[in-house]
Structures are given as C-alpha cells and as structure tokens.
Amino acid sequence: MTDPKLLAPVHADVTEKAAKLFAHSTVAQALAAIELDEKRTLDDQVAITLIPAPPFHEKERGLNLMERFRALGLQEVSMDPEGNVIAIRRGTGNGPVLVLAAHQDTVFPAETKLELRRENGILHCPGISDDARGLAVILQVLRTLQELNIQTVGDLYFVCTVGEEGNGDLRGSKYLFHKSGLPIDGFISVDGVNVSRLLSAATGSKRYRVHFDGPGGHSWKAFGTPSAIHAMGRAIAKIADVQPCKDPRTTFTCGTVAGGTTVNSIAEHCEMELDMRSAGARELDEIEAQILPLIEAACREENARWGAEGDKAVRLRLEPIGHRPGGQQSDDVSVLQAARASMSVLGIELKDYSIASTDHNIAINCGVPATTLGGGGREGNNHNVREWYDPKDGYLGPQLAFMTSLLLLGFEGVTEPLLEKRG
Numbered sequence: 001m002t003d004p005k006l007l008a009p010v011h012a013d014v015t016e017k018a019a020k021l022f023a024h025s026t027v028a029q030a031l032a033a034i035e036l037d038e039k040r041t042l043d044d045q046v047a048i049t050l051i052p053a054p055p056f057h058e059k060e061r062g063l064n065l066m067e068r069f070r071a072l073g074l075q076e077v078s079m080d081p082e083g084n085v086i087a088i089r090r091g092t093g094n095g096p097v098l099v100l101a102a103h104q105d106t107v108f109p110a111e112t113k114l115e116l117r118r119e120n121g122i123l124h125c126p127g128i129s130d131d132a133r134g135l136a137v138i139l140q141v142l143r144t145l146q147e148l149n150i151q152t153v154g155d156l157y158f159v160c161t162v163g164e165e166g167n168g169d170l171r172g173s174k175y176l177f178h179k180s181g182l183p184i185d186g187f188i189s190v191d192g193v194n195v196s197r198l199l200s201a202a203t204g205s206k207r208y209r210v211h212f213d214g215p216g217g218h219s220w221k222a223f224g225t226p227s228a229i230h231a232m233g234r235a236i237a238k239i240a241d242v243q244p245c246k247d248p249r250t251t252f253t254c255g256t257v258a259g260g261t262t263v264n265s266i267a268e269h270c271e272m273e274l275d276m277r278s279a280g281a282r283e284l285d286e287i288e289a290q291i292l293p294l295i296e297a298a299c300r301e302e303n304a305r306w307g308a309e310g311d312k313a314v315r316l317r318l319e320p321i322g323h324r325p326g327g328q329q330s331d332d333v334s335v336l337q338a339a340r341a342s343m344s345v346l347g348i349e350l351k352d353y354s355i356a357s358t359d360h361n362i363a364i365n366c367g368v369p370a371t372t373l374g375g376g377g378r379e380g381n382n383h384n385v386r387e388w389y390d391p392k393d394g395y396l397g398p399q400l401a402f403m404t405s406l407l408l409l410g411f412e413g414v415t416e417p418l419l420e421k422r423g
C-alpha cells in the first residue's frame with residue numbers, strides 16, 4: 001500500500017488530455033447524462049442481481065447480459081467457451097484495445113433466495129453490489145457512448161467474466177488472457193464500489209490441500225508406527241518459522257487442519273490447507289519453493305523417527321486448490337495515469353492506492369496495464385446473504401469508468417489514445 005500523497009504527480013500530458021476532454025461539450029453532456037441515468041443504472045443492477053449466478057453456473061446471467069448489449073446497439077456480442085460474455089464497440093480502426101470488465105459470478109450457491117428489499121434508500125439482496133454494480137456500470141458506460149454517439153479511436157471490449165470469486169480461481173480472466181487470443185492492450189475491472197480506491201498491483205496466491213496418509217493403528221499396540229498427524233505437526237512447526245519477504249509483502253498460513261480417527265489411534269489420515277500470497281510474482285514462487293520442501297522434510301523426519309519405509313511410512317500428497325498469479329506494475333502505466341487524471345477532473349480524491357486480488361491479476365501478470373475501479377455508492381456485508389448497497393453518489397462510478405476509458409481509447413477528432421498498442 002502506497003500513501004497516495006507520496007505518489008509522483010500524474011504526467012503533464014495526461015492531465016492536459018483529461019482537462020481537454022472534460023472541457024468538451026459532448027463529454028460534459030455525457031457526464032450529465034450519466035448522473036441523470038442513475039435510476040436506469042440502478043434498475044439494471046437490480047435486474048441483474050435477481051438472475052442467479054452461482055459459482056460455475058453463470059450462464060443464465062450471461063445470456064441476459066448478451067441481450068442487454070444487443071439492446072444497446074452492439075452487434076459483435078458473444079460468449080466464449082469458458083462463459084465470458086464479450087461485446088465489442090469498435091473504434092475508428094487501428095487503435096488500441098481496452099477491456100472494461102465486471103464479473104458475473106457471485107459467491108452464493110444456487111439455493112440462495114434472491115429477494116430485493118429496500119429500506120431507507122438502501123438495497124438489500126445477496127449479490128446486489130458484488131458485482132452486479134460493476135456489470136450495471138459497464139452497461140451505463142456503453143449506453144452513454146451510444147446515446148451521445150461518441151466515436152472512440154480504439155476498440156472498447158465489454159467483458160463480463162466468469163469465475164472471479166473463490167474457487168472460480170479467476171478462470172474467466174485466465175481464459176481471456178491465456179486462451180482467447182484477443183489482442184488486449186489495457187484492462188479495467190469494475191469491482192467494489194469505492195471510487196476513491198485505485199488498485200495498482202495484484203496480490204498473487206497459491207493454495208494447496210496437503211494430505212498425509214500412513215498405516216495408522218492402535219496407540220498402544222501399534223506404537224512405533226509413524227503418525228500422519230505427527231508428520232503434519234512437524235510440517236506446521238517448520239512453516240511457522242519461515243521468514244517471508246517483507247517488500248513486496250509476502251504471507252503464508254496453514255488455514256485449516258482436519259483429520260485423525262480417535263484419541264487412542266495413531267492417525268491414519270489428516271490434511272491441512274495452506275495459503276501463500278505475495279504482491280510480487282517472483283516472491284510468490286520463492287515462498288512456495290521454500291515451504292513445499294519443508295513439508296516433505298517433515299514427513300521424512302517422522303518416518304525416520306520410527307525407521308518406517310514403504311507402506312509402513314507416512315505419504316504426502318499435494319493437491320493444488322488455487323493459483324492466482326499476481327504482480328506489480330509501474331505507477332507510470334497508462335491505465336493508472338488515466339484513472340488518476342479522471343478522478344482529478346471529476347473531483348474524486350484518491351484516498352487508497354493499494355493492491356488486491358481481482359480479475360486484473362491475470363492482466364498484470366501478463367504485462368497488460370490494468371487496474372480495478374470502484375462502481376460508486378457504498379456497500380456492506382459482501383459475500384454474506386445480508387449484503388447491501390447504498391446508491392448515494394453512485395453516478396461517480398460510471399463517470400469514472402467512462403472518463404478513464406475515453407482517455408485511454410482517444411476521442412476521435414479531440415484526443416489521441418493514451419493506451420499504447422502492445423507489439
């Protein structure tokens with residue numbers, strides 16, 4: 001996390017371009033239209049929320065989103081094999097490609113009751129904010145561009161990703177960057193609502209479920225047999241002493257443990273879940289390379305303690321359960337510069353310049369400049385059935401996404417694109 005006050009100022013040419021756009025009458029009309037359209041944005045948000053999109057079952061919501069893009073006048077609308085919805089608004093040709101994304105999936109299982117309740121202007125419903133707000137915001141950006149007939153230089157790809165949450169393991173954005181073959185030059189995700197927060201880097205994580213299996217036996221009669229739990233205990237003790245890299249911040253924890261049979265049994269099976277994170281891509285690989293051998297050594301020590309070999313020994317199995325690549329990028333990249341300049345002309349103070357794990361992880365890891373913007377308003381109890389959304393000043397979200405996108409893509413006849421085409 002960087003104190004925003006310590007950041008170098010936004011480049012002069014970026015500030016100039018933002019001011020020029022902001023002073024343009026069409027852009028002024030567009031920003032006013034976004035504010036006037038607040039209710040339409042919110043209606044979209046509610047309608048999308050009420051279509052279930054549990055992990056790995058986003059299709060119903062995806063098909064609905066395709067209809068919405070078509071209704072707003074886009075013809076190139078498709079769903080890729082992973083389930084991402086991609087809707088393309090072309091520029092004048094030969095310009096850069098910017099992806100404006102939000103995620104379709106929620107954390108809620110299919111049986112979750114989706115019922116909207118309004119109380120004192122606050123909306124309550126599972127998923128009402130995360131990320132139905134982001135989806136509604138990108139639709140509003142499209143609506144504004146269409147209604148004011150704004151011609152960008154670069155192409156704008158609206159992408160509704162699948163699998164952003166939890167065990168989805170970013171499968172939608174992984175497909176987008178590793179398999180789709182789309183020529184993406186910049187990436188913005190709208191996720192979370194805080195418009196004063198800008199995400200500048202991606203926390204990477206690797207997760208394993210570690211299984212220990214041995215012969216087990218009676219604690220008295222079979223004494224002398226290596227124990228799965230003792231092996232795991234040795235492993236945890238070693239892991240607990242690891243000194244991770246401090247900058248970029250790198251962390252680890254054995255998050256859950258389970259196993260054993262009874263108090264008077266030598267444990268036959270046990271398992272633990274291990275989480276490792278880092279703001280640096282290399283440091284994530286390094287912490288993994290440091291910790292996994294410790295687990296193997298622990299297992300060897302437990303077996304050596306009893307001279308156990310072959311099927312008398314405790315065996316180890318590492319089950320990967322998550323890999324979110326992360327990484328850092330320069331504060332100078334166009335996407336971050338454009339977002340900061342847009343905040344500035346819109347009167348939004350940058351209060352939080354930090355790192356997190358979202359769809360932008362894969363982009364940053366692939367060297368594509370990327371960030372995550374807030375969708376506007378306030379939210380609470382995310383990932384909980386008591387999730388709520390407060391739409392007050394929500395229009396700032398679509399305004400910020402609109403300005404940032406326009407700055408990056410270029411407004412034909414007014415500004416050149418800030419976003420650079422990648423080789």
Ligand SMILES: [Zn+2]
Pocket residue numbers: 103130131164191192
């Ligand atoms: Zn989210």
